[in-house]
Amino acid sequence: MTEETSAGLVIEGLCVDYDGIRAVHDLNLHVPAGATLAIVGPSGCGKSTVLRAIAGLIGSSQGSIRLGGRELTDIPATRRNIGLVPQSYALFPHLSVRGNIEYGLRARGADKEARRRRVDELLAFTELERFEHRKPAHLSGGQRQRVALARAMAIDPDVLLLDEPLAALDPQLRSGMRRQLIELLDATRSVNVIVTHDRHEAFAMADTVAVMREGRLVQAGGPRELWDRPADGFVADFLCDAAMFEATLTEHGVEALGGSWRIPYTSFDDVTPDAVGQQARLLVRPTSVTLTPAAGTEVLPAGSAEARVRQVEFTGEATLAQLELDGRSITVQTELPVTKGEHVHMTISRREGVVLVGEEK
């Protein structure tokens, strides 16, 4: 192991079972010290299980979890020096804000003066000084979240684990708290691992995003890398709201839907006819296409595919149409007023399509 990889959190071949049923399969991840990893994926994919295994709240069946080169799997939870912010925050209701933050330091036998200093520091850091004597029941959601974070940070953990840190907050508070959390995490030296359902949170907060599905890691990489080059249709759908189609590069252009959707190369910035003959995947983002009405048009316009509108949703920022195309459902943003059941022609907007050439699915 190099010095660089030994410095952070290294998970290798991790498998976790519940009563003989495997919840996490052969997980491999590396998070350098000071970096933040976000684990995302649909409900039940194993995100929280990974967090619990790192914290030592559940044992692993195979594999290793190393921190700074030290194997953690045989070390009990209380001796791992890990701070956990559970989803519900789990604050002690009978203790004040100060009492909650101080809890871990007391448990470690820190003396009174050291406790006072550290808690003062964290109250200032999380801007909770005014609330130090309040009980959790008399705090807002955002304030509780900060207490939970300060409590987890009090012991100066090597790893800070945050389970859906913003999920309990209402949407108005969430974006403000997200920014604050980014600042707080930037200031830590710990390895930070966040579990979230929300891709915006993952992209905004993490250096590395790991996408899980059914207990397995599907793809891990920087936010930009995942956005630009999702590994498969699942990642495209989950992280980018995009649809992915198998495509072939021919003399005439990019062909998808078994050749019935032929798109000229001029629709793309990133593909040239030199790649002819290669297999590729076409990534259609909500903003990649333009819709025109199909009614009254006998012939399919060049470069278009025909689709049926299944649903229309106005979000405030945009109108999203869910289309049915060759038995698949895809979501696109549309300027054209469309109605449910209507047939439309869908054309890749100039230079908005993405073709990923010659990569494994």
Ligand SMILES: Nc1ncnc2c1ncn2[C@@H]1O[C@H](COP(=O)(O)OP(=O)(O)OP(=O)(O)O)[C@@H](O)[C@H]1O
């Ligand atoms: N205590 C348990 N006993 C048995 N099975 C469990 C237990 N906890 C979780 N599981 C199962 O393990 C799998 C992974 O669960 P986990 O809680 O890690 O998923 P998750 O991705 O965090 O889901 P969510 O986003 O809904 O919290 C699921 O199939 C779940 O039913």
